[in-house]
Amino acid sequence: MSITARLLGSAVSHWGEDPWARGSWSLIGRHGTPQDRIALGAPAGERLRIAGEATHATRAGMTHGAYEKGAEAARWAADLGHSRVAVVGAGMAGLGAARTLAERGVQARIFEARDRIGGRTAGVDVAGSGFDLGANWLQQYDENVLARLAEQLGLTVVVTDFNDPLVLAGPPVPENLEDELRKRLAVAAPDAGIADVIDDWLRDPAPWTADEIHRLVDAEIVMDTGAPLGWLSARYGFEPGVGEGDRWIVGGYRLLTEHLAGGLDIRLHQAIERIRIEDDRVVLNDEHEADAVIVTAPLPVLAAGTIAFDPPLPPAHRDALTRLGAGRVEKVILRFDQRFWPAHGYYRVHGPERTSISEWLDATEADGTPTLVGLFAGHWLGTLWAGTDAEIAERAAEIIRRAVPGPR
Ligand SMILES: Cc1cc2nc3c(=O)[nH]c(=O)nc-3n(C[C@H](O)[C@H](O)[C@H](O)COP(=O)(O)OP(=O)(O)OC[C@H]3O[C@@H](n4cnc5c(N)ncnc54)[C@H](O)[C@@H]3O)c2cc1C
Known part of the structure; x- marks a missing residue:
């Protein structure tokens, strides 16, 4: 079945190359x-x-x-x-x-x-609506001073449940696996990198499979940091923030x-x-x-x-x-002529290669237009971020088109 959804507008971030950022966070x-x-x-x-x-x-x-x-x-x-x-x-x-x-x-x-x-934080207009190419969410919402400001200003905010993404390509990561990862990281040697802990785990992964462990690491660490796992501190590199009541601002930061x-x-x-x-x-x-x-x-x-x-x-x-x-995490905002993905709010897509991870925020309902905000890290940054922004956006669109099951 051919894919018919066309791109009507897009925007692409370049935080890694930006001389006033040189990375994402x-x-x-x-x-x-x-x-x-x-x-x-x-x-x-x-x-x-x-x-x-x-x-x-x-x-x-x-x-x-x-x-x-x-x-x-x-x-x-x-x-x-x-x-x-x-x-x-x-x-x-x-x-x-x-x-x-x-x-x-x-x-x-x-x-x-x-x-x-x-x-x-960087607002951008895509086909007439305002979106964010940088920060999107007010994290740790209950204790967030900027969330209180958003409330005072009467801004519309939308909840994202990062603990319940719809996994579009491949099986979801098994429950409890993240707890096991956190336990292993907490007892790592003080100067160990996350890669050391994962390599050790992969030597004896039972009862899980190596593939499940790789997918967990891609989803939880590669996506959240955009950093090489050998460099990132095992004990301290996986810091708090995501999954604590996050809400995004309609119209942007x-x-x-x-x-x-x-x-x-x-x-x-x-x-x-x-x-x-x-x-x-x-x-x-x-x-x-x-x-x-x-x-x-x-x-x-x-x-x-x-x-x-x-x-x-x-x-x-x-x-x-x-x-x-x-680290480096980049974003692509894609406005389509029609919505071809299921309503859920937040999606995860595992690509074919190790660390080819992307996550997607659906802005369709809040914005009233079929729009996805994709976050990319790891392998994708080496392969997608080449050529013009329009070419990058089209390659990103192809990833989500292929990930959504069924005819469109
Ligand atoms: C893709 C992406 C997604 C993100 N998502 C979220 C999110 O959802 N929620 C969240 O809370 N955070 C998120 N963040 C992180 C958040 O954007 C940053 O932590 C925060 O905005 C940093 O604020 P800051 O003032 O410390 O630094 P910056 O916002 O980087 O401000 C520093 C300023 O200094 C300027 N500057 C640099 N060098 C000089 C110089 N020599 N002379 C003059 N000016 C200079 C820069 O141009 C810049 O304007 C995200 C970041 C990225 C890149």
Whole structure:
């Protein structure tokens, strides 16, 4: 039976190649611990502090964690009596910092490298509707400061049950397998990688099969991290967040970021390359002066040395940058002329190769148009992400067309 559903619009993310992101979200490598996140976010003297999602010990990799750390750094600067604070980056952490500074009567100016605010939240229009190419969900909903803001603003949010995806290609992962994985990771050697634990398990997989274990790892770890399993810490690399009441925002995260940016002094197209800390001031790019600076550039951007600090960051901060890292998960938004997939809300598709995993959010009912948001990690990033965005979108569409059983 031929597949007739046609693509009417699409959008494709490129977080891995983006010089202001260099990956999707921060992770703990095999030589790291959550203490590295705390070390990175500790004040470096009285005029410099790094904030951003990577510095949150329990809410890393998430927008509300980023916002909280930005706000915390702002309170630190205000408590020290600084009256002019520069903020590098207009993502959630930078917006949280600048708003909190403004509330405390401190003059805040944000310097943002891109031509837009939002950072790794990125609204995009596809065939007339707003979607997210970056963060999609308000995670840990009950204790999420941005969820409270979404409620105040009266935004429409939709629940996703990550614990109950409809598995479109192949059998679902058996129950209890995730518990077994978590048990094995918890007792791994302190500097073991997740690959070490999986290799060990695969030597004696009974009562499960090797294939079931691979599928579990693809679904739970490859999809959630987008990182090489040999690098990712066995003990700490599988951090909390997903599956704790997640809801996505109809119309996208920009409904939040645009509100948060209201009234703030934000300078776009202002990439900060040099930060000099002097006895009585900080100077950015030899040009902009402030009493203190809060830096929210993503961890891999800092690790790449994009910003030269004078004096250099303290050793504990530099060490943390080497033990943390980032994975790569990319998204494709596909608007079709008709819905050909079953109504469920969230889908998982295992491809033919190891780590060829994708998951799909159905936005059809909330948006009123047949739209899927696909998340891709592992093997697919090497094979799908080539050529034009239209070609990538068409290849992604083919994966979901093939995965849906029955005639269309
Ligand atoms: C595909 C994808 C899906 C995600 N899904 C979710 C989700 O569903 N829920 C969730 O909670 N989180 C999700 N996340 C993670 C979330 O987007 C991030 O954790 C969060 O947005 C990070 O905020 P931040 O302020 O720390 O960093 P960013 O948002 O990256 O902001 C940093 C800002 O600094 C700017 N910058 C960098 N270098 C410089 C420089 N030298 N000078 C000036 N400006 C600079 C950048 O342009 C950027 O705007 C997802 C991320 C991705 C990529």
